[in-house]
Amino acid sequence: MLSTGLPQGAVPRLERPGPLRDRVYEALLELITTRALQPGQHLVESELANHLGVSRQPVREALQRLNTEGWVDLRPAQGAFVHEPTDEEADQLLTVRALLEAEAARLAAAHSDEDGIDALERIVHLGLAAVDDDDVAAAVALNARFHAMVMELAGNAVLAELAAQVDRRVRWYYTPVARQRGRQSWIEHEELVTAILNRDEQEATRLMREHTEHTRRSYQARPR
Known part of the structure; x- marks a missing residue:
């Protein structure tokens, strides 16, 4: 060692x-x-x-x-x-992430196709399996894949570039709360996929905003 x-x-x-x-x-x-x-x-x-x-x-x-x-x-x-991130650093980044992801969800609902929906559903299936196996590393990686796929379906290159700049730090902050978020996080993903499938831009925006806010609050409340 x-x-x-x-x-x-x-x-x-x-x-x-x-x-x-x-x-x-x-x-x-x-x-x-x-x-x-x-x-x-x-x-x-x-x-x-x-x-x-x-x-x-x-x-x-x-x-x-x-x-x-x-x-x-x-x-x-x-x-x-x-580096040991301060709570203020994490809060600022996760707040910016929420703005980017909410807009990506709205655009995904407007522009996604059947193949994109299928890809999201496959990731959700794998994510739920990772939670059942208590495989935190896989759950974190799949969570990143899910959000990256939503961003891809949004079809906005500038938005995707901005999201890529914060993606790794989001993973850094998400990892210590992944087990705490657990199945609930993937239930929220399922609800979001449904909104995107129904092309409900307003609902997709609301669900993604709430989803990212839950992660931010979980990070704030994590054991120290």
Whole structure:
């Protein structure tokens, strides 16, 4: 067990071909957003490099980039630590997310087709199965897929680009409350699919707004 807290084998070693610096960045960011690396956790360059099968240089560069983007805090004479988001940071981001997602739901109700509805229903089916299996990682990933599909069905490229900028942070905040939200979250997804299927733009907007608000409140009320 590494002192960084990563279980052995949690992340496959990176293959050498390709932009290694960017791939190390992506690997570390995925570990942070899925909370394999916990907020406040000390990040030791040498151990991360060994775990990923790379030298320390691309790890150092990735940590600097993550620091610039607010995922990692570089503390003088102490090293790198996973950023601990404040409640205000989370609240602001989840509020913005609610605005984007509500508009996406409205547009999806206006523009979705049969294939899009089928795709949403398949994701809901898989999400409910993940909840039944108590597979939090799968539930979080499927939740992200569901919201990404709604955004895709909205058909607005600018809206999708803005949503993509907050997607990973939404996953970061959603992970610790995914079990708490559980089946209820997927019931809300089912209701939203029905509204989209019925092309009820007003109802789809209302349901998505309430759905994202439930997640925001769950995050605020999470155990500390």
